Amino acid sequence: MRNSASTFAQGVDLSLYIIVGISLVFLIGITAVMIYFVFRYNKKRNPVATNIEGSNLLEVLWTAIPTLLVVVMFYYGWMGFKPMRSVPDGAMEVKAYGQMWKFSFEYPDGRITDSLVVPLGKPVKVNLVSRDVLHSFYIPAFRMKEDMVPGKNNFMWFEATKTGRYDILCAEYCGQLHSYMLSSVTVLPESEYAQWLASAPNLADEHPGLTLLKQNACLTCHSQDGSKIIGPSFRGLYGKTEIVETDGKEREVLADDEYIARSIREPNADVVKGYMKGMMVSYANVLNDEQIAHIIDYLKTLK
Amino acid sequence: MATATAQVNYLEAKKGIMSWLFSVDHKRIGLMYLYALITFFLVGVTLGLLMRYELLNPGKDLVEAKTYNQIFTLHGVIMIFLFIIPSIPAVFGNFFLPIMLGTDDVSFPRLNLLSWWVYIIGAIMALSTLVFGDGPADTGWTFYAPYSVKTGTNVTMSVLAAFVLGFSSILTGLNFIVTIHRLRAPGMSFTKMPLFAWALYATSWIQLLATPIIGITLLMIVAERTLGVGLFDPSIGGDPILYQHLFWIYSHPAVYIMALPAFGVISELLPTFSHRTIFGYKAIAYSSLAIAFVGYFIWGHHMFTSGMSGTARFIFSMLTFLVAIPTAIKVFNWVATLYKGSIDVQTPLLYALAFIFQFMIGGFTGLILGALATDIHLHDTYFVVGHFHYVMFGGTGFAFFGALHYWYPKIWGRMYNKLVANIAFVIFFIGFNTLYFPMFISGLMGMPRRYYDYLPEFHIPNIISTVGSWILALGLILMIVNLIVGRFRGRKVTERDPWGGITLEWQTPTPPPVQNFDRLPELPKNGPYDYEHKPQIKD
Numbered sequence: 001m002r003n004s005a006s007t008f009a010q011g012v013d014l015s016l017y018i019i020v021g022i023s024l025v026f027l028i029g030i031t032a033v034m035i036y037f038v039f040r041y042n043k044k045r046n047p048v049a050t051n052i053e054g055s056n057l058l059e060v061l062w063t064a065i066p067t068l069l070v071v072v073m074f075y076y077g078w079m080g081f082k083p084m085r086s087v088p089d090g091a092m093e094v095k096a097y098g099q100m101w102k103f104s105f106e107y108p109d110g111r112i113t114d115s116l117v118v119p120l121g122k123p124v125k126v127n128l129v130s131r132d133v134l135h136s137f138y139i140p141a142f143r144m145k146e147d148m149v150p151g152k153n154n155f156m157w158f159e160a161t162k163t164g165r166y167d168i169l170c171a172e173y174c175g176q177l178h179s180y181m182l183s184s185v186t187v188l189p190e191s192e193y194a195q196w197l198a199s200a201p202n203l204a205d206e207h208p209g210l211t212l213l214k215q216n217a218c219l220t221c222h223s224q225d226g227s228k229i230i231g232p233s234f235r236g237l238y239g240k241t242e243i244v245e246t247d248g249k250e251r252e253v254l255a256d257d258e259y260i261a262r263s264i265r266e267p268n269a270d271v272v273k274g275y276m277k278g279m280m281v282s283y284a285n286v287l288n289d290e291q292i293a294h295i296i297d298y299l300k301t302l303k
Numbered sequence: 304m305a306t307a308t309a310q311v312n313y314l315e316a317k318k319g320i321m322s323w324l325f326s327v328d329h330k331r332i333g334l335m336y337l338y339a340l341i342t343f344f345l346v347g348v349t350l351g352l353l354m355r356y357e358l359l360n361p362g363k364d365l366v367e368a369k370t371y372n373q374i375f376t377l378h379g380v381i382m383i384f385l386f387i388i389p390s391i392p393a394v395f396g397n398f399f400l401p402i403m404l405g406t407d408d409v410s411f412p413r414l415n416l417l418s419w420w421v422y423i424i425g426a427i428m429a430l431s432t433l434v435f436g437d438g439p440a441d442t443g444w445t446f447y448a449p450y451s452v453k454t455g456t457n458v459t460m461s462v463l464a465a466f467v468l469g470f471s472s473i474l475t476g477l478n479f480i481v482t483i484h485r486l487r488a489p490g491m492s493f494t495k496m497p498l499f500a501w502a503l504y505a506t507s508w509i510q511l512l513a514t515p516i517i518g519i520t521l522l523m524i525v526a527e528r529t530l531g532v533g534l535f536d537p538s539i540g541g542d543p544i545l546y547q548h549l550f551w552i553y554s555h556p557a558v559y560i561m562a563l564p565a566f567g568v569i570s571e572l573l574p575t576f577s578h579r580t581i582f583g584y585k586a587i588a589y590s591s592l593a594i595a596f597v598g599y600f601i602w603g604h605h606m607f608t609s610g611m612s613g614t615a616r617f618i619f620s621m622l623t624f625l626v627a628i629p630t631a632i633k634v635f636n637w638v639a640t641l642y643k644g645s646i647d648v649q650t651p652l653l654y655a656l657a658f659i660f661q662f663m664i665g666g667f668t669g670l671i672l673g674a675l676a677t678d679i680h681l682h683d684t685y686f687v688v689g690h691f692h693y694v695m696f697g698g699t700g701f702a703f704f705g706a707l708h709y710w711y712p713k714i715w716g717r718m719y720n721k722l723v724a725n726i727a728f729v730i731f732f733i734g735f736n737t738l739y740f741p742m743f744i745s746g747l748m749g750m751p752r753r754y755y756d757y758l759p760e761f762h763i764p765n766i767i768s769t770v771g772s773w774i775l776a777l778g779l780i781l782m783i784v785n786l787i788v789g790r791f792r793g794r795k796v797t798e799r800d801p802w803g804g805i806t807l808e809w810q811t812p813t814p815p816p817v818q819n820f821d822r823l824p825e826l827p828k829n830g831p832y833d834y835e836h837k838p839q840i841k842d
Contacts, residue, residue, distance in 0.1 A: 012676045019674060023667035030638055031660055037641035038648060038656070041577070049579035049645040051835050058639070059586050059632070066631040070624040073674055077620060080676025085613045133450040134543060136608060136683055140749025143680040147609050149544060150449060151537025154610035171608075171683040173443050173753040175450055176369050180756065276437070278455035281538075 005162040005187065006142035011080030013143070019073050084144070087157040091123035098128070098135030098148040100281075101177035102217035103168060107197075112215050116185040119193035120163055128154040132281045136172035139185060147172055160187040176230060176279070177220065209298025212291050216283065224302055230279055232272050238299045244270035245277075260299065261292050310821060312716070312814040327412035328817060332419050333398030334714070337707075339419075340394060341783075343385040343426060348779065350378040355738070355772035358765050361757055368755040372441035373456065375753060377433075379444025380461060384468045385426050387695055388557065391564035392475060392510075393422070395706050396503050398714065400479060402808040402815060403497045405488025405824040410481040418474040425468035432457040432464075443753055445554075448535030448546040452527045459528055462521040469514045469521075472560070476510030479503050488807070490826050494588070497806045497831045498581065501588040502567025505595040509556045509563075513599070517553035520546065544609055551602035559598040561695055563591055565662075565702035566633055569655050572705055573637055575804040576652040577644025580832040583636035590629035597626050607678045616675055623673035630666055634659060649802065650724040654705025657732050661697030665690060668743060685764075686746025692739045704731075704782065711786065712796040716814040719789030727785055731778030737771030799840055806831055810840045 004013065040046070094116065095106040105113050118124045128137055130148035137156065138145040146156040170181035188196060213219050213234075221230035232242070240255045246269065253259055253270060262269060264287060267280035287295070313330045316322075323331055353374055357365045366374070397415065401408050409415050432439040436457035442450055451458050483504050487496065496504075524546075526532045533540035566587075574581045581587065603611065603619030611619075637659060646652070668690040671677045681687065712718050741764035750761040757765065800809040807824045808815070825840070827833035 008676075012680050015674050015676045016671060016680075019667070019671050019677065023670065027660075027663050027667060030634065030663060034638050034641060034656060034659060037638070037644070038646055041641060041644050041646050043578070043645040043647050046643070046645050049577060049834065050643040051580045051833075052582060052639075052643060053580055054583040054586065054636075054639075058635070059583055062635040063628060063632055066628050070627050070670070073670055074621055074624045077674025077676045077678075078617060080674075081616070081679060082613075084676075084679060133453060134447055136751075138683075138749070138751065140680070143676075145608050145679055145682060149610055151542070152544065152610055167749070167758065169749065169751050171751040173372075173447070173450070173683075175441070175454065176372065178372075179368070179751075179754040182758075276455045278453055281453070 003141040003162075003164075003166065004143070005160055005164065005166055006139075006144065007159045007161055008080070008084060008143045009141075009161075011076075011083065015073070015076035015080045018076050022069055022073065084156070087125050087155070088123045091125040091157055092119070093125045093127060094118075095127045095129060096137055096148070097131055098137065098170065098174075098181075099131035099217050100133065100175050101170070101181040101220050103135075103137070103170070103181065103183040104215060104217070114214070115183050116168065117193065117196055118160055118185060118187055119190045120160055120187050122190070123157055123159045125155060125157040128156065131286070133174050134172045135170050135174050135181065138169045138171040139166055140169070141166040142185075145171055160185075163187045163189060180220075207294075207298045207301070209294040209296070212287065212295055213298070216286065221280070231275060234299055235302045237302065238296070243273040245273060246270050257296055260296050264292055264295070310812070310816050312812065313817050314715070314814050316817045325416065327408075327416050329397050329401050329408050329412065329415060330714075330815065330819075332415050333394050333396075335419055336389060336393040336397060336422070339423060339426065340386055340390060343381050346430075347378055347381040347386060348776065350374050350381070352772055352776060354378060355769040357755070358757070359769045360765075361759055361762060363756075369441060371755040372443075372753070373439045376441055376443055376461075377429075377439045380429055380440075380465065382695075383444055383557075383561075384465050385429065387561045387699055388468075388472060389422060389475070390561075390699065390703050391568060391706060392479065392503055392506060393418075394703075395499075395568070395710060396475075396479060396564065399710060399808050400482060400500060400503055401486065402811060402819050403500055403806050404482065404486055405491060405807050405820070405826075406482070406486040407819050409478045410485055411478050414474055415478055418471045418478070421467060421474065422471040425464050425466075425471060428460060428464035428467060432460050436460055445550060446521070446524060447550075448524065448527070448541070448543045449537065451524055452536045459525050462524050466518050466521045469518045472510045473514045476507035476514075479507040480511065483507075488824055488826065494585065495826065495830050496588075498570035498584070498587055499564075499567035499806075502563045502565075502570070502591050505591040506560055506563045509560050509595050509598070513553045513556040513560075516549060517557070520549040520553070523549075544606075547606050547609060548602070551605045552599075555602040555605065556595075556598045558694070559595055561699050563595065565658065565699040566591060568702040568706045568709075569637060569658055570633075571804075571806065572651050572655040572709055573640040574832045574834075575709070575802050576647050576649055576655075577641055578647065578803055579640070579644040579834055580830070581636070582639035582642070583632075584830060584832065586632050587636050590632045593629040594626060597622065597629075601626060604673055604678070607675060608682050620673055620675050620678075624670070627666065627670060627673075634663060634666075647803070649708075650719075650721060650728055651705045651709035651802075653725065653728050653732075654701050654708065657728070658698060658701045658705065661693050661701060661735070665693030665695075665698055668693065680749075681746055683752055684746040685742040685750045685752055688752050689739050689742030689746060692742070697735055697739065701735075707786070709802070710808070711789070712801045713808055713811075713813055713815070715790050715793075716796050717789055717791075717793035718796050718801070719785050719793050723781065723785040727778050727782035729778075730774060731782060734771050734773070734775030734778050738768050738775050739771070741765070741767040741771070805834060805837050810838065 097104045105116050128148045130150040135148040142158045144158050146154050165184050165186045168183040223233040226233045226235040237255050244253050265284040268277050271277045438456050440458040440461040441456045523534050527534050535541040535546040601623045604623045745761045745764040810824050825838035828836035
């Protein structure tokens with residue numbers, strides 16, 4: 001088993017051990033009896049079989065005993081699970097966004113980060129939002145997982161019990177780079193957490209366009225160095241002439257302000273030759289005109 | 304009854320490919336299913352081996368991420384819809400159900416041929432995505448919305464293929480239900496029917512009642528993709544959770560379409576090779592019906608992390624545990640059937656014993672996934688992949704190959720090399736467990752499924768799995784070569800009952816004549832496994 005670092009780990013691991021324990025007794029017992037019978041009643045040793053039609057007593061026994069045992073297993077499963085759905089009052093709230101193929105987090109003060117930082121021993125409620133398809137927010141060390149479903153407000157909560165840095169993985173298949181959709185949660189003692197919270201991320205030097213590209217996971221698919229990922233690279237894009245496919249026909253188009261804005265709002269209208277349609281979702285409702293202008297302004301700098 | 308025409312065996316009755324492709328003989332249709340199924344199974348195995356090779360090391364080993372995603376989707380679609388769902392009913396059900404009931408064919412022989420053709424058309428549609436359109440779907444075999452609505456790959460053709468294949472399944476189910484009700488030999492009441500027929504009966508009802516739901520759900524995906532109706536994609540007003548409910552309302556009962564016929568096979572193999580009556584006939588028969596019934600109400604356990612209410616999770620978890628009980632009853636009765644038997648350890652029995660062992664592991668890990676606390680951690684991880692491969696492959700797959708070795712001499716009138724068959728079994732068994740057991744470990748460590756690449760900490764279980772896949776492939780090749788060689792060069796079998804079995808197929812000539820029986824079948828006095836009153840059939 002992996003690191004355990006939340007208050008849920010104990011309940012989950014306990015029900016796991018109980019089910020595994022009961023199962024092992026039966027698995028080993030039944031297998032041993034089976035193998036013993038095969039040797040003991042081999043036709044060489046036992047040339048004449050005895051026909052036994054059945055036994056009502058045994059049928060009752062091996063119905064009743066498994067019934068009792070599954071009730072026990074169900075009970076521990078339920079007890080380990082129950083606290084996961086009751087968020088304590090006053091839990092700190094963070095919003096987690098999932099999108100192809102990146103997690104991002106929004107703190108109550110509006111700060112956006114690409115990894116999660118939480119205080120030790122404080123309940124944290126995570127509101128789960130998907131911006132496109134299904135994702136699943138999975139922290140193995142916390143024994144916690146819940147799907148991010150577009151159009152639906154799911155949540156999870158946890159209370160970290162150990163400081164350290166733990167993986168966050170996407171557990172629901174979400175397309176090409178599903179296995180690269182990773183992040184982490186760092187658990188800090190409360191004093192360090194307060195310090196982290198106080199030191200505002202230094203965005204002064206960063207171009208606002210670049211911040212937007214990072215926040216919206218654009219750079220997962222569009223590189224800044226000319227390499228081809230899922231979509232065309234941003235390097236040298238502005239002012240370049242691209243061959244695109246529009247309604248099934250190829251045409252040439254100049255990558256100007258209008259073209260870039262349209263590609264953000266209707267990504268499938270003009271698809272650059274050699275790339276697949278349907279890989280990008282529309283950001284028309286995510287980015288406003290001013291933000292798109294910031295992005296275009298930044299793209300101009302990527303020569 | 305013993306006329307000259309009845310004596311011609313079904314293999315030699317007519318010659319030429321057309322006499323097979325348009326045959327309405329249930330035996331020939333069963334064999335045509337077998338050849339098609341094995342072909343698709345081997346395609347699926349090849350895709351599985353490619354996946355395992357890709358996962359040997361973190362990072363790229365063989366293919367790009369998109370190709371990998373298409374490979375695991377096609378692997379799932381082929382193995383589920385083209386192999387495991389039809390497998391035992393379509394091949395051995397078709398061939399042996401009428402004979403075991405003491406009749407000459409299924410109720411609707413032409414409908415039976417139509418089912419085969421519909422199956423082939425569906426299979427061609429599924430494989431056509433390799434060549435036409437924008438490549439095979441990359442959604443996983445579950446086609447979860449809204450990704451399946453948005454992706455540019457050929458999802459439409461893949462789901463249409465599954466839609467068409469559904470009809471084949473429905474028609475076969477209908478045919479078997481009517482056959483079991485109407486064509487049992489005089490004197491064979493329901494409680495004197497072989498357990499294989501009982502299992503097929505329970506399965507057929509699920510095929511008939513549940514398959515239409517997946518059909519309409521998949522058409523809704525097509526409507527969503529082509530017309531943008533707004534059923535499942537929230538960006539146009541749909542609900543992705545609705546899709547999951549509809550999908551699993553079929554696909555969970557479908558798990559029992561895959562598993563129940565295997566239970567039926569095991570219930571035949573154990574009495575035959577123990578040479579004694581089955582222990583707890585009624586318990587085994589009725590538990591099939593119980594599983595089929597309860598299986599309808601537990602689909603929600605596939606969605607424990609989808610944001611369902613706590614109440615829904617509570618109910619679905621509880622009902623899930625309920626299914627464990629009739630399944631446990633079966634296992635106990637099977638093992639008790641070995642007690643005081645006179646056990647003849649032949650290849651089919653080895654497959655049956657491996658089935659019980661592996662199916663128990665599949666079942667126990669199912670309990671871990673049915674419990675809420677543990678499922679939250681393990682859902683959508685490799686633990687689930689390990690679990691369903693233990694049930695579907697270690698269970699149904701092993702029962703399928705056990706059945707193939709069991710009925711082989713009756714079907715072809717020849718015997719495979721038994722020593723080679725046993726060696727192949729041992730390699731296959733070791734390979735299987737080496738391949739799938741480490742998946743429980745990587746799942747517990749937190750490795751999500753459908754992963755093209757993984758963190759370094761998951762490396763060791765993945766190496767072991769991949770090595771296991773090579774061992775498994777070796778065993779499989781040896782098994783199939785042995786069976787093919789046996790078909791042409793194996794010892795000729797002319798006796799009616801090479802294993803000392805008691806059900807009616809062992810009373811017919813080997814291979815059976817076109818009309819199945821050359822004389823009136825004789826039922827044992829007290830039920831189908833009454834070895835004390837076994838009818839003595841002489842040539």
